[in-house]
Amino acid sequence: MRDQVLGGRYRLVEQLGEGGMGEVWEAQDETLDRPVAVKMISLLAGGGSRGAEARARFMREARITARLQHPSIVTTHDLGEAGTEDNRVPFLVMELVRGEGLDAKLRRGVVSLPDAARWASQICDALADAHSTGIMHRDIKPSNIFITPSGAVKVLDFGVARAADPYATADRLTQTGFIVGTPPYMAPEQARGFPEPRSDLYALGCLLFELITGRLPFQAPDTLGYLSAHLTQEPPAPSSVFSGIPTAWDDLVLTLLRKDPDQRYPDVAALSLALGQLDQTPESPAGASPTRPAPPATTSVKTAVPTPAPTRAEPSPPRSAPRGAGRRTQWERFAVPAALFVLFNLSSNFWPTGVEEGLGYSDTSALVVWAVRFCVLGLLVFTAALTPRSKGMTRGMGYVFASTGVFGFVMTVAEGPGPTQAHNVPLYLTATLLSIATYCYRDITTRRARPAR
Numbered sequence: 001m002r003d004q005v006l007g008g009r010y011r012l013v014e015q016l017g018e019g020g021m022g023e024v025w026e027a028q029d030e031t032l033d034r035p036v037a038v039k040m041i042s043l044l045a046g047g048g049s050r051g052a053e054a055r056a057r058f059m060r061e062a063r064i065t066a067r068l069q070h071p072s073i074v075t076t077h078d079l080g081e082a083g084t085e086d087n088r089v090p091f092l093v094m095e096l097v098r099g100e101g102l103d104a105k106l107r108r109g110v111v112s113l114p115d116a117a118r119w120a121s122q123i124c125d126a127l128a129d130a131h132s133t134g135i136m137h138r139d140i141k142p143s144n145i146f147i148t149p150s151g152a153v154k155v156l157d158f159g160v161a162r163a164a165d166p167y168a169t170a171d172r173l174t175q176t177g178f179i180v181g182t183p184p185y186m187a188p189e190q191a192r193g194f195p196e197p198r199s200d201l202y203a204l205g206c207l208l209f210e211l212i213t214g215r216l217p218f219q220a221p222d223t224l225g226y227l228s229a230h231l232t233q234e235p236p237a238p239s240s241v242f243s244g245i246p247t248a249w250d251d252l253v254l255t256l257l258r259k260d261p262d263q264r265y266p267d268v269a270a271l272s273l274a275l276g277q278l279d280q281t282p283e284s285p286a287g288a289s290p291t292r293p294a295p296p297a298t299t300s301v302k303t304a305v306p307t308p309a310p311t312r313a314e315p316s317p318p319r320s321a322p323r324g325a326g327r328r329t330q331w332e333r334f335a336v337p338a339a340l341f342v343l344f345n346l347s348s349n350f351w352p353t354g355v356e357e358g359l360g361y362s363d364t365s366a367l368v369v370w371a372v373r374f375c376v377l378g379l380l381v382f383t384a385a386l387t388p389r390s391k392g393m394t395r396g397m398g399y400v401f402a403s404t405g406v407f408g409f410v411m412t413v414a415e416g417p418g419p420t421q422a423h424n425v426p427l428y429l430t431a432t433l434l435s436i437a438t439y440c441y442r443d444i445t446t447r448r449a450r451p452a453r
Contacts, residue, residue, distance in 0.1 A: 007082070026038075062079050062092060076093070079092050079093065105147070106142055123204060124268040127197075128267075136195060137158050140185060184220075212242065231259075235254065252275070
């Protein structure tokens, strides 16, 4: 294919690499007289109506991802098709990045902790820009990360894994039992066919584990072995694989590798903040390097495998609590509702005399107390519910509130009739119904709002 001209202007000069989806070439843009990189998507080559439909969808997806403009994202210049009518091959034209892929750096051994933190932070910047527009990468791995001679990060192939999947639909990638991506770096929910933005964080966790230890978090002989490990096995702490890694790094990486996306960092901004705090972490002793076997093949694959059952195994607790942004986010999520709940129950110990004597609402102070209790109740329920996602710890606390309301109602009825009980019955009923309704509503709406990309 050397010297072949694509699209009437891109002359192929030298092949730079080859992967599961096709080949990458250095080419010369003869119109603008500049070097470019051309990615040939040979996975979608061929004729027939099905091939034409897959290539048309690839073009639509590629135009969406080409809108990304960020210093850490490789720019897409053009796209088109080459070949004969019976063997059309789509291609992407991108900026030519001079530098070295992280896969090449890893073949020489582990990298320093400051370098790993700095590069991961720049990857986070790129992911944040893409996620804000609804685009996930889906294939974060060493060969898709380039380091320029100046030390800057360039992330390649945004959205290409989805665009190159001829079986992708608007809402699922496993409609026909196929998966697209790189198994050693694939998040459990992505393996099940339900990727989300935090799936990119899981892949970044696998990448960080490899950068600082010299090996992947899971070892397996084949695709099914990797998928099974991601779904069922707990990763080791990086410090147990390579000595000299601080505990803070263990906490960060293990948080990224949680099976449940809700237990990872909530977004790339929180991860970037945590990485900034690690940037000055002392690195391993000088001269230390792991004994490193030949790395396993990590090219993108499209493999026909049975889609695992959509049940999610509960992850075992990590060996230490996450630090930094992850811990703060958890406290911010349920500390305020918990405090309000305590206030709500303590207020029952401060009844005015009018209530005890059966005066009820005729006493002004009783009205004030009831108004305060209902305000606290409203703040309690809605503060607990109005979070980005109503899953995990937050939703569980909502069920605790509702259960306590039911318990209080039953105990009030069991105590027998009385003026105080007459007022407590509607209050506990209100707490129960509001808690259940609000959390069910949040669960339904957040599931519907899950990004389709």
